[in-house]
Amino acid sequence: MALLNIENLFVHYGLKTVLHNLSFTINAGEGWVIRGESGSGKTTLGKAISGQLRSTGQLKIDFNPQSPLPAEVLFVESWYRFTNLEGDRNFYYQQRYNHYQRKDTSTVAHELEQYGKEHSLSNARLEELLTTLNYHEVLDEQLFEISSGEHKKLQLVKALWLQPQLLIIDQPYTGLDVRSRANLNTLLNQYTTAGGALLLISNDMELPECGTHFITLEAGRIVPADKALYLKEQIAKPLPTFLLSPPQYTSQDIISMHDVAVRYDEKYVLSDIHWQVKAGERWLLQGPNGSGKSTLLSLITADHPQAYANHITLFGVKRGDGESIWDIKKRIGLISPELHWYFDANATVSQSLASGFFDSNGQYQKLRYAQKQQLEELLKFLNLFDVRNELLTTLPLGKQRLALLGRTIIKNPQLLVLDEPCQGLDHQQTRYFNHLVDTISKNGVTIIYVGHFESQLPACLTHKLVLAQGKMVVNESY
């Protein structure tokens, strides 16, 4: 008997039909992959199956009473949202760099302990998962201190620990480094072998062997894979004119770090960092999850208090010489998974882009005439003009990311800090974005780009820095 049987399934949001007449059947032990461009209905389908959204038509789940796996459906969201101990979510992305004695969120270990208790799960199995995903090191950290890849792993550990009969994972690979991906695929194969039915929502290419069935969605309908829109080329438009002019450099030394270290209590997250970045260089920054990449970048974007205790020169000015963080930020365009996570939930698309002029999270100041022109040009260029008045958070993830990318370039800064900018974007959008980066780079902007996969990088990169456990292991021309 099929575990999941869907026939003529529809989902409506108000008057809008977002899923049209879907039919398919999934059996225990099968691995399925749902593909489709951003906004095509992938997440909606996952939520409908897990009962989080109302649907019409047939959606039948027949659990197997003989199976050793619990008779449950679990939907793992693409984003993990945690609250502080008081149930609040008023975080800001820089928060994990400030050091407070008061603990605001619970630790990873505590979170897992609670989860295990709630679902009566065995600790032996947890050990296995922690080892396979290389996750022991973060157990004592607080939830807001860990990186986006580590958050993703926490979700995965929980899901694979529970091992429900039907498991749906939205964007399983977001933020995972190369090795973690391979390890995850091993675990997913084990899961289907044990009789689990797996549904991955992902456009990724490096899928587990068990992923043998595919559904491709386009505008809420199932289409044959080769016809899917997400495979079609995007038409290249000319760049907005303001992005053609070279940035005004005040110094040829963009970044200079000498023997830089960052530590929390006795634990070093960065050490022995000696790094020079000159104007116009375009760096690739790599390293496994938790190797210190984001911390290194936070020293550059003036978000880390420990910058004051180190020898760091930014744009020719030594940190702690009386400059304000806003003097530094105005030269930088930044995007990172954390910035996106904690971005102002009340901002419209237009306000989100415009806030890039002020380096604020949300727009608090009025635009001048020239800024308004630039904003409009950029919105049109990114195909966001029609949704400019919608709340950013109501767009599909890929589009949100695109809007925040727009925020980084809107002031045509000297330095672009692109920390996993394509996380959450599908292949097509990634190529499109990287093409955009290549095009912009011709104006001489300096770039630091964090990306895990060689196949998903812009072509313009000239140098490479690789971190491992907080130390530099590669520092070379690319």
Add this chain to the structure above:
Amino acid sequence: MANYFNTLPLREQLNQLGVAEFMSNDEFADGVDALKGKKIVIVGCGAQGLNQGLNLRDSGLDISYALRKEAIEQKRDSWKNATDNNFKVGTYDELIPTADLVINLTPDKQHTSVINAVMPLMKQGATLSYSHGFNIVEEGMQIRKDITVIMVAPKCPGSEVRAEYVRGFGVPTLIAVHPENDPEGKGFDQAKAYCVGTGGHRAGVLNSSFVAEVKSDLMGEQTILCGLLQTGSILSFDKMIEKGIDAGYASKLVQYGVEVVTEALKHGGVTGMMDRLSNPAKIKAYKVAEELKQIMRPLFQKHQDDIMSGTFSRVMMEDWANGDANLLKWRAETGETAFEKTPAGDVKIGDQEYFDNYTLMVAFIKAGVELAFETMVEAGIQPESAYYESLHETPLIANTIARKKLFEMNRVISDTAEYGCYLFDQACKPLLGDFMKTVDTDLVGKNYNEGKDGSVDNQELVEINEAIRNHPVEIVGRKLRKAMTAMKAIKTA
């Protein structure tokens, strides 16, 4: 030491009480220049101390922390907060003599002893700053005549001061110069620069005075902010239990209701809050609020009188001297109320349901905000100050109630607020005894609109809408809120 305010002739009392000028953006055009390159030493590294210091340093200023010896030797949290964030930390002897500006961010109760220890070490012509004027105004602390005394008082908890700054915004702030201590006339420029350094200039700044800040702060916190929210919450809960409403539901409605209701207040003032009600409910809430105002006005006036005469702080300081005997006793009593002991039920209450089923709280808040505002203004405080100390801060306190109910709210607010809150609550409950007998579940616990046909008298509605909109707290509020454009929504549990 004599209460500073009471030493002033009436003319000067009125003069200082009446200072409140909303500052325009261009007054901050010099940024942090007046403090650039100066040595700034913060005493105390708690909620305000750490977060203000982080902001000031990120604005390009030179910050270090002077802590008491015990804190350094025992590596207390204050020492860790400062050192972990790479600030220089030292004893008073090491740091105070080098300071151009000393910022006192220790608890108000400790100010006399802290200032007595710090002042002799301060160099000639240095500046001393506070974030609350209690020590200067109520305790009458005398500062050496060569020292400039200023105040920069953010009207939000320390964590917000930091969070808003890094978002690129700030929190509303009062600044002031103590007229007895401005020998070189530099106080105002320094206060403005300090305010810019914390980001306050982006969210609206009032040029105030020590006296106006203290007398309005005390009044606001003990009446509408803490006192009335506590009394209203407890009476509402007890009424629902009396009428057989499920205890879990009642507990949740009361715990989260204040937050949801005041969220509307934050965005659109009393008008915005009242507009969340249906027309019949609005008319009812209006009438109930009028009745409440009549009953409670003498109590609000008594609190304002005791604050002005210094009676309140004298009595409270007697309790300080007595090891906080009263405070601790009353705190324990708050922990024993039925509301406190009933956990919020596992029921979903929608945003609108909090208004429809808790119309009584809307009336309480309208009455309390308007009464506090009216009473302060009658006493000579300017509408701008009165607004910040009543309407503006109500959602912030409501937020702490939603997190952990009343006992915790009282624990996290200042000592002065907590003490005043209990005094108010004890007097207010009996005062409302007869009124509460008239209250039924349509006002609290059930949907007010249920079983009513929704019709209203047009003329009456027009008049009530106008009365709500044209109350002076609304007029000044519209102006000040415009300056504070961006506001985050608080999530509903």
